[in-house]
Amino acid sequence: MRNLLLAIFFSLLPLSASALDTGRIFVSNEKSHDIYVFDADYNLIKKIETSRRPRDMKFNAARTLLYVACGDDDIIDVIDVETLEIVDGIPTGPSPEVFDFSPDESQIYVSNEEDSMLEIIDVEVRITVHDVPTGAEPEGVIVVPDSDTLYVTSEVADMVHVVDRVNGVVTNNIIVGTRPRRFIITPDTNELWVSAELSSEIYVIDRTTEEITEVLEFLPPGFRPEDVTPVGMALTRDGKIGLISLGRANHVAVIDALTKEILAYVLVGNRAWSVALTRDEKIAVVANGLSDDITLIDMETYRPIRSIPVGRVPHTVVIDD
């Protein structure tokens, strides 16, 4: 056993050592079919032409590769983070949108909104090993670290499916608000947050009891409840500060993630969706889907400091650091 642990330890070492920590910012653009790459000083260094309609993006654990789900070509493009070239592609079912990896990165879980399935793809052999039927239009997917559980939303059925990813079965359904979109899990893994875009709410779910414990609502000044369409979320590593993008209300809400108290509303671009934090957590980067730009938020003052143009309909922001 100890030998095995040692073996795992050493096998992990070179991986973590190979992370580049470039600080590069990647923005996928749904309608211009490309990814804009910025360096740590926000200079545009490359536009990577991808397959059609790039949306969700995830790094591998070593942060050497970036995976991009391309909805109109039914493929996940694989990009080398150092060379910024597409080096591989993993075929999926029709219209992949959001995905996550198993902790050992041997499997990818993709929501397949055309077929109402969660596809489980074996990365090594490139085939779908299992389909889990979901409610119509599955969207957000998140794998719980160190666990067999994953969660997937159904936008039409207004629910969160709890999935045993090893056996490929739905073990519970949690009914939430209208059009549930994305997830985050708190660093202590106790809470699952899900954004309900059309009922303007964030549902906080206790992962142990699988019950809703809190429903958060937002209303930035000058907007109406129905303008608030939350989608993207981010948490600081200590789990103390949460960022919620409010969609057509054109703001990001900053909240105390423990007390759920609203600390600030930050004005950003049109239809703010994806939000990501830099490693030093001094800057948050927000993708504005309908103004084709990203906004940088100063996390000390909670003020927008700069907007930078990107491609058409930016979808997701990820940062390599």
Place this chain on the structure above:
Amino acid sequence: MKRLISILIALILAGAAGAAELRVGLLRLNDDPRFDDEFAYARIALRPLGDVRTAVRLGISDMQVLTQARGITPVLTEASVDQDGLIEAAKQMISDGVTHLIVDLPAANVDALANALSDSQATILNTTAPDDWLRLKCHANLLHTAASDRMIADALVQHAVSHKWDSVLVLRGKTERDAIRADAFSQAAARFRIRIVADREFDLSTNPSMREQNNIALITGGRRDYDAVFIADEIGEFSRYVPYQTALPRPIIGATGLVALEWHWAFERYGAPQVNSRFETLAIDGRRMGWQDWSAWIATRAVLTAFAKTRSNELTDVNALLRSPKLRLDGSKGAQLSFRPWNGQLRMPILISTHNAVLNVAPFEGFLHQTNTLDALGFDESEFACD
């Protein structure tokens, strides 16, 4: 793999055990004059002849995971009857336990039905009658998921105002519905000071003595200029020949050209492509989802959502949620939908469309309302009084 499927089926069955039945009715006419396919000239169907049954089935199937999780089994009871047998068929459904009746009927039939069922517990959902006079009746047991004529007119007027079309020539057919549509447009235009330069009745004949009414160049001619031509033509026989043949080269709106609709197969946003492809898969003839299908689909979803999200099995609680702003229904048009408390009309965005594209979604940016921008379309609470 097989084992997994059997586990899934077992789970589904376990969920269904002891489930409460929810009976939804669908009532249509088998001699509906609006969908008379014999009427079409040279067998060219001018109006959508779709059967909304497919849309109701799609609504039930879309909600299946949710209703299952709540232990509810929706059961669809259907009837397609003659004019004379309508009320009897509805009463039969209600005595069989139907609580929500989705109807695909002309306005006069909906009105008669709402009167006849006023002492029952059933709620009627009107999916295809756009007439504003029906909304003015304020039947307590009636909700509308078809957009009203005035909502459609307001959406077109918002497009006209946005594009600085200041004056419009109105052409209207001779049917009652054509008059209603043309009047709704004129009222909506007046609110935004769009000038109606002339309002003319067209004629379908080729009678030379009526050439001022049946010759397209003459009926669109005259000395006064206009920015667009609005046509009210429920049958569609006249309007399809008007584009490109007007005396002045101007766009055509209303019955053809630029139209305002509840739904369009070419809508690209807010999950609409997925709804359209699910519908096309389910439709036996593979036809595309039309406006009336959306209205029937959203009516079904509204009822099932109210049942699934009420944490009570009491019908009064279900109906309270159904009529509450908390319903927050998702119609894949990017806005949360609910029924207007003053007349039971579903508030909704309207698609401004051509034959193959959705150009914009009303309410347009800049058209505001003091409480809910969706109420910029149709009669607002303050200008509304029940008959």
